[in-house]
Amino acid sequence: GAGVSQSPSNKVTEKGKDVELRCDPISGHTALYWYRQSLGQGLEFLIYFQGNSAPDKSGLPSDRFSAERTGGSVSTLTIQRTQQEDSAVYLCASSLAGLPGEQFFGPGTRLTVL
Amino acid sequence: EDKVVQSPLSLVVHEGDTVTLNCSYEVTNFRSLLWYKQEKKAPTFLFMLTSSGIEKKSGRLSSILDKKELFSILNITATQTGDSAVYLCAVEKTGANNLFFGTGTRLTVIP
Numbered sequence: 001g002a003g004v005s006q007s008p009s010n011k012v013t014e015k016g017k018d019v020e021l022r023c024d025p026i027s028g029h030t031a032l033y034w035y036r037q038s039l040g041q042g043l044e045f046l047i048y049f050q051g052n053s054a055p056d057k058s059g060l061p062s063d064r065f066s067a068e069r070t071g072g073s074v075s076t077l078t079i080q081r082t083q084q085e086d087s088a089v090y091l092c093a094s095s096l097a098g099l100p101g102e103q104f105f106g107p108g109t110r111l112t113v114l
Numbered sequence: 115e116d117k118v119v120q121s122p123l124s125l126v127v128h129e130g131d132t133v134t135l136n137c138s139y140e141v142t143n144f145r146s147l148l149w150y151k152q153e154k155k156a157p158t159f160l161f162m163l164t165s166s167g168i169e170k171k172s173g174r175l176s177s178i179l180d181k182k183e184l185f186s187i188l189n190i191t192a193t194q195t196g197d198s199a200v201y202l203c204a205v206e207k208t209g210a211n212n213l214f215f216g217t218g219t220r221l222t223v224i225p
Binding site: 004031033035040041042043044045048050056059089091100101102103104105106107108110 | 118120145146148150154155156157158159162202204206210211212213214215216217218
């Protein structure tokens with residue numbers, strides 16, 4: 001596609017349920033990033049994938065959060081046993097390898113945990 | 115600890131006003147500073163600054179970086195209602211995989 005796409009655009013779930021968020025990066029972009037933006041806050045880095053290298057998971061806030069990237073393209077972010085503090089907009093971005101300063105962002109998924 | 119601080123947190127102006135948004139940073143291994151505009155969800159790229167004192171300009175928007183005093187400003191002249199958005203500042207560090215963001219400045223332009 002022309003840009004980064006994410007689905008769903010909105011997700012409402014009950015506390016304790018698992019959710020999966022999907023990101024489809026720009027074709028040819030080998031680097032993929034997940035960020036979280038809580039209300040009134042800046043973007044908080046979660047995880048980074050580059051090609052077939054081991055991901056940089058240093059930003060994941062707890063072991064309830066995990067992500068995978070299949071075939072070097074689509075990525076899914078999974079949050080298990082969701083909590084109310086997980087409510088946020090989850091943004092995905094992609095870039096060419098080694099160029100984090102040239103990330104293109106997707107429209108995000110707004111997650112609401114009731 | 116790395117810090118990116120933006121001010122003001124929010125700003126309300128009238129159409130036609132000029133605004134200046136501030137971003138100060140304290141990071142190791144600084145590589146570049148970026149400005150984004152976030153209207154709904156997806157931040158859109160405005161500027162990347164790597165060198166001190168060189169103004170980057172795009173229409174009514176301009177930005178400059180001061181690497182000695184560790185800050186950048188984003189200027190918007192003759193503001194329009196379409197400029198209403200959250201403006202995010204981010205820093206890229208050498209050797210880091212991600213960008214470090216400030217909390218943003220919410221700009222509201224009133225007709």
